[in-house]
Amino acid sequence: MKIIIIPGDGIGPETMAVTSQVLESVSNKLNLGIELEQETAGHISLQKYGSTVTPTLLEKVKAANGLMLGPMSTYDFKDESKGEINPSKFFRKELDLFANIRPARTYPKVPTCVKPFDLAVVRENTEGFYADRNVESGNSEMLITQDVVISLRRITRQCCERIAKAAFDLAMTRKKHVTIVHKANVLKIGDGMFIDICKQVGEHYPEVQIDDFIVDAMMAHVVRAPERFDTIVTTNMFGDILSDLTAELSGSLGLGGSLNAGEQYAMGQAAHGSAPDIAGKDIANPFSLILSAAMLLNWHGQKTRQPQFIKAAQAIDRCVDQLIDLGEVTRDIGGNLGTKAVGDSFVKHFAKY
Ligand code: NAD
Numbered sequence: 001m002k003i004i005i006i007p008g009d010g011i012g013p014e015t016m017a018v019t020s021q022v023l024e025s026v027s028n029k030l031n032l033g034i035e036l037e038q039e040t041a042g043h044i045s046l047q048k049y050g051s052t053v054t055p056t057l058l059e060k061v062k063a064a065n066g067l068m069l070g071p072m073s074t075y076d077f078k079d080e081s082k083g084e085i086n087p088s089k090f091f092r093k094e095l096d097l098f099a100n101i102r103p104a105r106t107y108p109k110v111p112t113c114v115k116p117f118d119l120a121v122v123r124e125n126t127e128g129f130y131a132d133r134n135v136e137s138g139n140s141e142m143l144i145t146q147d148v149v150i151s152l153r154r155i156t157r158q159c160c161e162r163i164a165k166a167a168f169d170l171a172m173t174r175k176k177h178v179t180i181v182h183k184a185n186v187l188k189i190g191d192g193m194f195i196d197i198c199k200q201v202g203e204h205y206p207e208v209q210i211d212d213f214i215v216d217a218m219m220a221h222v223v224r225a226p227e228r229f230d231t232i233v234t235t236n237m238f239g240d241i242l243s244d245l246t247a248e249l250s251g252s253l254g255l256g257g258s259l260n261a262g263e264q265y266a267m268g269q270a271a272h273g274s275a276p277d278i279a280g281k282d283i284a285n286p287f288s289l290i291l292s293a294a295m296l297l298n299w300h301g302q303k304t305r306q307p308q309f310i311k312a313a314q315a316i317d318r319c320v321d322q323l324i325d326l327g328e329v330t331r332d333i334g335g336n337l338g339t340k341a342v343g344d345s346f347v348k349h350f351a352k353y
Contacts, residue, residue: 001065001300001309002035006087008070009042010274011284011339016070018286018343019293022316023068025347026297030312037064041087042072051083053090065304066296067091067267070289071274080139086132091267092125093133097260098159099166100125101295102243102271104226107324110251110333117226120174121246122167123239125260127154130236155190155235157197164201166261167233171208177230178202180212181238191235198233215242222246247271247288252332254285259295266299268292282338285330287320290346294320319350 003023007016020036027034039057046052052072061067069091077084091097105118127134131141134154141151171178180198184191195212202210213221215238222229222242226249234242247256256271270288278284294316301309328345329335337345 001032001297002037002063003066003068003296004061004064005036005038006041006067006069007038008087008274009073009076010071010276010279012042012070012072012274014280014282014339015270015284015286015289016068018339018346019068019289021343022286022290022346022350023293025350026312026316029350029353030308030315032297032308032312041069043076046083049083052077052085053087058090058094061091061095062265065300067095067265068289068293068296069267069269071270071272073274073276075273080132088269089130089132092260095265095267096126096262097265097267098124098126098162099261100239100243100258101166101170101261102239102247102256102258103291103295104243104246104250104256106250107255107321107333109324109327110255112249112251114223114249115225115227117229117249119226119229119246120170120231121239121243122163122170122231122233123243124159124163124234124236126236127156127159128236129153153187153190155194157193160194160197161201164198164233167198167231168201168205168208171231172205175230176205176207177209177211178205179218179229179232180210181215181218181232181234181242182212183215183238185214194235218242219245223249243271252285254288254330254332255291256288257291257295258288259292259299261299266296266303268296282340283330283332284339285332286339286342287329287333290316290320315350315353319346319353322349 007013041053072087074086100123103120106116131139134140182191247253253272258271260267294313297309298313327335
């Protein structure tokens with residue numbers, strides 16, 4: 001399995017270095033033959049090649065079996081005509097990574113203010129309110145006059161159907177409960193269609209219980225009782241916001257692993273951003289990226305029917321659990337190890353598996 005590694009900006013290089021170390025040790029221990037190839041995107045690529053991402057990079061990613069994308073300082077990238085392309089959007093759109101799966105669960109030893117829970121947000125990734133990806137060419141946010149802006153949201157039957165199917169398929173491997181999150185009281189046509197299609201798709205999964213919540217009320221429900229949810233399906237921006245909340249409720253945004261998956265390609269990527277406030281301090285939690293790497297291995301194992309990759313993903317999850325139980329973690333989840341020391345600790349414990 002060849003994986004392209006792009007460290008990213010801010011805390012990206014620190015957390016990706018640890019994730020690469022983890023992937024190498026897992027590959028060696030379990031004989032997986034994983035090959036890591038490091039490439040650049042974001043600020044470094046902009047300085048080097050005049051663009052945050054390049055067509056050559058895309059071809060390399062397409063030729064590999066998976067991509068690990070580090071967090072990017074996307075807020076800095078304002079003008080595509082100057083090469084400032086959001087790498088996250090670029091890969092999601094170019095590789096058609098329509099499903100962003102963001103699991104969140106509590107861990108017995110990580111302090112939280114909620115009851116134990118285990119859920120997954122399934123977020124549509126290719127349209128919605130994301131102006132940089134929902135039109136064929138250009139951008140769907142327009143400056144009409146100096147004082148008037150229009151931002152368009154795109155919702156299509158095809159994207160609703162495929163994200164709904166991804167959610168119900170995932171729910172079948174979990175607790176068989178799908179919650180549809182929407183704003184159909186205001187976005188009556190777009191989110192009305194989203195709900196209808198989710199329910200139609202759900203008819204093919206008679207074992208799965210379905211309910212739905214308006215997104216604003218959902219924020220209250222998920223804070224009050226996250227344990228009542230299992231698989232949550234929603235449109236792009238709602239899913240982006242909701243999944244940061246669920247990651248933080250689990251103890252830290254630094255626990256938020258995520259996979260962007262399509263029919264052909266997949267990209268592991270932490271739920272959080274480049275965290276410039278803690279970059280370079282060796283305090284960032286690498287678990288979000290490590291858990292994302294595990295999700296990528298699992299995806300590859302399912303796709304190519306190679307159970308050893310699925311087992312490797314499960315072993316990584318277990319080792320993360322063990323480090324959390326032992327308190328060998330970064331300070332955001334109650335430990336006192338640095339980012340790099342967490343990687344060393346992972347390798348030490350994984351050697352016993
Ligand atoms: P952020 O997600 O980077 O950070 C939010 C808060 O969470 C910060 O206090 C940060 O220190 C903390 N945090 C994040 N990851 C952590 C980790 N692994 N361990 C411990 N604490 C962690 O959000 P932001 O500061 O608003 O955004 C910074 C940049 O990241 C912006 O340019 C934004 O556009 C970009 N961003 C990129 C992505 C992505 O690449 N997928 C996602 C979100 C934001």
